[in-house]
Amino acid sequence: MMKKNSILILLIILGTLLAACNSDDEATATDGEVSGEITVWVHPYTSDAEAESAMWDEIVASYEEKFDATVTIETIPWGNRDQKILTALAANNGPDVFYAIPDQMPQYADEGMLLELDPYLEDNNMDDFVDSALVSTKWQGKSYGLPILQEAYTLFYNVDVIKAIGKDPENLPSTWSEFEEWAKAAKEEGYYAYSYQGGGSMNGTLYPFLWQAGGKVITQDDEVMINNAEGVEAFKFINKMYEKGWIPEDSITAMNHDAIWNAGEMLAVQGSGISLTNLQESGLNFVIAPPLKNKEQATYGTTGMFVVPSNTDNPNAAAEFVKTVTNAENQRKFNTVTQYIPTRKSAKDIFDDQKYLKQLAQYTQYALPGVIHPQGRNIMPMIQAEVQTMMEGKKTPQEAADAAAEAIKGEIDK
Template structure:
């Protein structure tokens, strides 16, 4: 049997959706009831606790709407292929979990149900603005957010004191961080982490946003080699050449050992980093705000639930997504998962957890990566140019220009 490529599956989905679009384009018609299937993933290592969480959420919905909800937990691995294959065969879920780089791919080929017609009278104002960026494609809403995360700098207090700085007065700008980086290098420490072999979401992109730039717009305008992009490439190059980031930063996937050995001033981390630090208890740390140059910004994912456009029960599926992401269920879900709620009012679950409360206050600055159907495709192209720059093969301007040329080729296909 021939292997079906991801692109081929997308095209198949487009045909499937086109074939059934007459059934789902009539707006929010239909009564809520019947049966739906929801695909979610394991969000923690505690399957029993998650099962209790889903039982609570689904039972309350079933009691209110006399509808049956089947929750199925599917693995993270190969989730794209599983979802696309099931929907192409017209036996997929009625609701499923998606992340920001999936949503525009699916929405652009007509795979997702537009939710706007189902939201009359629904409280949208409580959602964090940055979370809705991830669920919107071409001015239409295709999902409702359930969780967010924030990547920002975690500082080792012992190293701060060793370089003669104040852990209660952390850097807020590139200039201030650079001053600390110089002192850290003089005292034999690295300033921060940089995993050049990992996702651009955690490496290059935040610096581009902080410099006031962007990568590529939703309408395929390539921006990476603008002033902000070149400034970001230049700043990263400066950190590497000056030894502020480790020697293996060109291809590194992680640099936790250097951080855990006390050789690093700060590491870029998120809620998972916080959990690890609190569990191990070896490093006395403080969390800093996302840095800014022209703009304060950070990467942060958004998890959402979406409805495929070929569902047999769109009204019930849409209503379940609304219920799942209301303020109370955001509290239920994120108390268990320890992610940040995507509703402002639900962040009160962290009132007694200062570090998580601090991280939650930074979601206003987060961006979810590249919201474009080609977002995944262009990342390795950009990464190759970033790595070539760090290896000394090209200048920051040349790296940015080459990345722009590669992006233009990808989005024009």
């Protein structure tokens, strides 16, 4: 993985170059022709390269049938993608369209690296997109991408454990207080209630509880909110789960609790569409519940999007490709192959005959993509360290939240 400073240096260099290039000639949408050639960088989204290649052929054909333009699809590996993209754009030989994830977009947009798409979207039926899918495409009120896929993480419950603790698998917990009742019952019967993977991403640990409590980490205007009353409530809830023994002893640093779940010793784990294969292979009988709610009903789910660099030589053709690849027809093609959830409401019918994915597709409306801020990736380890210190008993929830807030302020003030 690249060091943070390397990414920052590349961002600064590229931002300066792009500012110089665009200062006298802002790229704007026009009614001009869509022609020429564009290059699109994608990633391997599955292990089936042949199926993906056929998928891209169909998507490109749908674009080239409509426009007098030629598209070249290039697949680049996930590893070191930041460095490859930034280096190519800085040398002005990068793609005209590329795939981005939520913690990349605000970094790039903040440095002036991305083309604003709003002027191109008047005819794009934006109301068909799930509202939560558009959160990660916007920075400072402007749209810099269009989403093609989403996930929605929620709780998967072991039916045998539910019955063993005297609860009803047809009436699953929907609130924190209801979950606490189930957690107490699980503990009394010798089960863990939940898998808290404290060594993993904040997106799967603190953040969902913080959002459910009605809190935020930081706003796009740099207001740090992690230590307000709502944020502290989330810290307290996690600390309570650990102190009560509702989560395993190694939860401070654990990356997974697969062995405990597979042994039938855990009530619930967090999962998504990409977890289904492993969960089904475990042989356990499970049911899926909607995301929990405290003040808000919320969960984590990444969003994948396509964006256009601001130094593209063909902004019209690039913007139209982004619109084409994310239309309902092509989202059906893409997500049928990749098994992610479409971000267009009208494309979700691809999962109508798949019990679990159809259910999970209903929950993307509650799925937030993480912290949309240029420092979103960098502040995660700081927050994680404070949550871990709290769980070790060295700080109170308020002290841990305050320390996290100070660390975040220090990072954004650099």
